[in-house]
Amino acid sequence: MRVIFMGTPEFSVPVLEALASEHEIVAVYSQPPRPAGRGKKDRPSPVHAKAVELGLEVRTPLNFKSSEDRAAFAALEADIAVVVAYGLILPQAILDAPAKGCLNIHASLLPRWRGAAPIHRAIMAGDTETGICIMQMEAGLDTGPVLLREATPIGAIETTGELHDRLSAMGARLILDALTRIDTLTPAPQPEAGVTYAAKIDKAEARIDWARPAADLVRHVNGLSPFPGAWCEVDGERIKLLRATLAQGIGAPGSVLGGFTIACGSGALEVLEAQRPGKRPMEAAEILRGLTLPARLD
Known part of the structure; x- marks a missing residue:
């Protein structure tokens, strides 16, 4: 499939690598380079760096407010977009551009822990399990119907770093499955009960x-x-x-x-x-x- 990949942090890198091994990545979107390190020099995101290593085109718009950025996205004529921890809210025009829409890999068992920090919040709340959801994106914050989900237990003294790595690998595996079966999967609407929000860590x-x-x-x-x-x-x-x-x-x-x-x-x-x-x-x-x-x- 012709895939647009949209991601930024280390969590997203294994997903990009998995997709690039089986599909045509027509472009990678990531957050712009930010000042980092002791010298505060602009540093590309982990996804940006990996995409360059893989020889993929990288785009780093600040947002999609301009008609030029939206048109450039649509001109890629992608079959689907895969979004994982990208860091931008996508307008409806972007969600509608790929032929099969946009899929999001979210690190929780939706509707629990919608939002920015689902791994941290699951451990801090004492949850005994979490997981990955492959979600069809819509305009709301992590509100879309779920195509695939898989649960995993949280260890008694497991850290966010350890769970982060396990869920990243799980997400990479599940998105490949989802793309293989995209025409036969039935999206399941999220229940209204049990919604929680994972606020950004302060x-x-x-x-x-x-x-x-x-x-x-x-x-x-x-x-x-x-x-x-x-x-x-x-x-x-x-x-x-x-x-x-x-x-x-x-x-x-x-x-x-x-x-x-x-x-x-x-x-x-x-x-x-x-x-x-x-x-x-x-x-x-x-x-x-x-x-x-x-x-x-x-």
Whole structure:
């Protein structure tokens, strides 16, 4: 099939590679290069970089408000467009341009966790499973009918980074299946019950509040790992907590109970992996060889 691919972050890259192996990618759309790194030089998105590596044409419009950009999209005469974490709301003219419309790969079991951060929010909410939906796009935010869905359990201490990689691979596999069977799949409207929205992660919510229950904080730590990373201060140094599990023990919130086990509002949390500023992630035992915890954390 003649496919337009639209994506931006690392999550989208395995999907692009899978599609390019079996279909004709007539163009790749991605967010424009943004300043990144210490020098703040413009850096192409992961999808942009991979597309160049694959020898594919890349387009980076700021939006589709201009008639020229819409006409250029339509002129590709694509059979279908595949959208995964592109980062732009597509107007109806774009959704209607490909012969078979636009399909979106969404990392949740819709209608749960529509929106920007479904993987983070599923872990942070304590969901026991999530999955991938292949959705026929329409004007609403992740409201379209679902062509294919597949569920997967969320591990007890699985991080967003780990689940991200699993769901990315799942999405790549499912979209190939969907394109193979596109003329025989029946779109299923999303139920009105059970709608939730996955708000974009705000860095301000990353700081640990030890007064919260331990179970909540375990999900908080694992759900924000590796980015932006839940954190606490140790003698003025910001320490990222990258993996945690429930532990035995009680004490005043923030009290260090031994090792890297911290008392919470109820119960206790054991930090399994952490990261000091400018250092690589380390297991708790390794990081504690060079870091002395005070009796109580803020």
